[in-house]
Amino acid sequence: MLRDITIGQHFPGNSLLHRMDPRVKLVLTVAYIVMLFVGSNPAGLAISIVFLTALYLTAKIPLKMVARSVKPILPIILFTAVLNLFFMTGTSEPLLAWWIFKIYREGVYYAIVMAVRIICLIAGTSLLTYTTSPIVLTDAIEQLLKPLARLHLPVHELAMMMTIALRFIPTLIEETDKIMNAQKARGAQLDSGKLSQRVRALIPVLIPLFISAFRRADELAMAMECRCYHGGEGRTRLKQLRLHASDIVLAAAAALVFAAIGMSNLFFERIG
Amino acid sequence: MPAAVRVEELSYIYNQGMPDETVALDRVSFEIEEGAFVGVIGSTGCGKSTLISHFNGINRPTSGKVYIGGEDLWADPSDIRRFRFQVGLVFQYPEYQLFEETVYKDIAFGPGNMGLAREEIDARVRRAAAFCGIEEAWLARSPFELSGGQKRRVAIAGVLAMEPKLLVLDEPAAGLDPEGRDTILGQIKEYHRQTGATTVLVSHSMEDIAKYADRVLVLSGGRVAMYDDTDKVFARAPELLELGLSVPEVTKIFLRLREMGLDIDTDVYTVKYAVKTILAARAGKGGGAPC
Structure with a gap:
């Protein structure tokens, strides 16, 4: 079901992670992704997993949610893993050889490493959106990109567009669900038939969806105009982002973990 | 004769097993007789819409059974489409589901999916249009040029054209002016009288329910609070008020x-x-x- 899409979903809470400065969270998430690819040895990955699990526990977000966010991209993970399994060639004797397929020890390692990486990547970025409301997140992006405004990059406008897009994802998903149900009630076949039939069956869903999206955009523009929105210039904020001591402590802790991941490369054999 | 609708111990849970799990329906059981006009009332979020979307298999019960005309709806999941043509479901604000170039084509979408012959479709479209007070001249126009009330009538005609044995309407008059309200509900009553189709009307307006329904089903917190003849239900006014409803x-x-x-x-x-x-x-x- 469409409802199961969790990207950009937010779970309100009051944990240490929820209260953390979104700019710090954003930077740390990016750093975490980089470290996932730097720490390419079993120890490095193990630290990454433990670190992320600890963060999930701190945020009081059930680990079940990880399963939910990973589920939609499971095919991609499996595909990558299988591909690596068969295409990595190693120097040692193949573990298995059958016809043109040869599986080397390196292939097995690499397949596991890639799968773990992708899962951590999804789980890590999901944690960011789970603990940060979209509005606050775009606020953080806007602040972090502010230096680029000097180069005449429309930072505020981009951030506003992102805020609006994120805000309307759940609304449009709900709307799509409703329209699909209404057309199914009139006998539309949306989940069976040949590909060409299925594409044609989407027309009764897409047209009402576009029309409603335009209608909403129109209403939103009107509402913004009514409240005298005139872009970012001279705009002040109700909630100013401020760094707290706890942010610095957490950032320092994360930096230590990242350093550990980096160091692990020195002591363990690198894979891939 | 089997009941038009029989619901047995029906439960429906949204997001089962997740932190945001909600029980929308909790072991609901009732029967609707063939040819009855049943009103469904209940405060917002009591499960009315969830309940009616079980009647044609849009929602699949978490547990329990739904029988339409004596047949188990989910006996063969691949055959669910057959019931979609027997049960006409008009959702809230149905005008947002219009998509065709002309009013005629949009009304013909349902009958077309049924695989009927061209002449039969034509006859049904014209019959349904006439029923809903849609003038001939509108049929060739784009549905997006019409006013809100007119669009609503086109959308309802699109369901009536399938000539369902059971007609279910979720707040068909919401957001209309008093005149549009009386017209639409009057036409639904007329359809009920002429075809004898079992009709289920979900509404927040006690006046409308009192005027049109023979029996009233009161839902509260996902359970059936009352199900009786209209006069008997409204005679229990103090209880209704306690449920956050009105008389x-x-x-x-x-x-x-x-x-x-x-x-x-x-x-x-x-x-x-x-x-x-x-x-x-x-x-x-x-x-x-x-x-």
Whole structure:
């Protein structure tokens, strides 16, 4: 079901992670992704997993949610893993050889490493959106990109567009669900038939969806105009982002973990 | 004859096993007789819409069974489409589902999916359009040029054109002016009278339910609170008020009159019957009661 899409979903809470400065969270998430690819040895990955699990526990977000966010991209993970399994060639004797397929020890390692990486990547970025409301997140992006405004990059406008897009994802998903149900009630076949039939069956869903999206955009523009929105210039904020001591402590802790991941490369054999 | 709808121990849970799990329906059981006109009332979020979308298999029960005309809806999941043509479901704000270039084509979408012959489709489209007060001239126009009330009628005609045995409407008059409201509900009642189709009407307006329904199903917190003849349900006004629901204005007046010490029945829920009761009360007391 469409409802199961969790990207950009937010779970309100009051944990240490929820209260953390979104700019710090954003930077740390990016750093975490980089470290996932730097720490390419079993120890490095193990630290990454433990670190992320600890963060999930701190945020009081059930680990079940990880399963939910990973589920939609499971095919991609499996595909990558299988591909690596068969295409990595190693120097040692193949573990298995059958016809043109040869599986080397390196292939097995690499397949596991890639799968773990992708899962951590999804789980890590999901944690960011789970603990940060979209509005606050775009606020953080806007602040972090502010230096680029000097180069005449429309930072505020981009951030506003992102805020609006994120805000309307759940609304449009709900709307799509409703329209699909209404057309199914009139006998539309949306989940069976040949590909060409299925594409044609989407027309009764897409047209009402576009029309409603335009209608909403129109209403939103009107509402913004009514409240005298005139872009970012001279705009002040109700909630100013401020760094707290706890942010610095957490950032320092994360930096230590990242350093550990980096160091692990020195002591363990690198894979891939 | 089997009941038009039989619901047995139906439960439906959204996001089962997740932190945001919600029980929308909790072991609901009831039966709707063939040819009945049933009103469904309940406060917002009580599970009305969830319940009716079980009637044609849009929602699949978490547990329990739904029978349409004596047949188990989910006996063969691949055959669910057959029931979609037997049960016409009009969702809230149905005008947002219009998509075709012309009104005619949009009304013909349902019958077309049924695989009917071209002449049959044509006849059904015209019949349904006439029923909903859609003029011939509109049929060739784009549905997006019409007014809100007109679009609503086109959308309802799109469901009526499938000529369902069971017609289910979720707040068909929401957001319409009083005249549009009476027109649409009047046409639905007329369809019920002429075809004998079992009709289920979900509404927040107690007046509408009182005027059109023979029986009333009251939902509260995902459970059936009451299910009885219309007069018997509205006679239990204090309980309805406790559930956060209301009773028709005219019933409220009678309850107040009784409170003031007048000896009259309070199972009054339409203005017509109210006039009769008042006249009878006056005649009985020789015009003594100061009304």
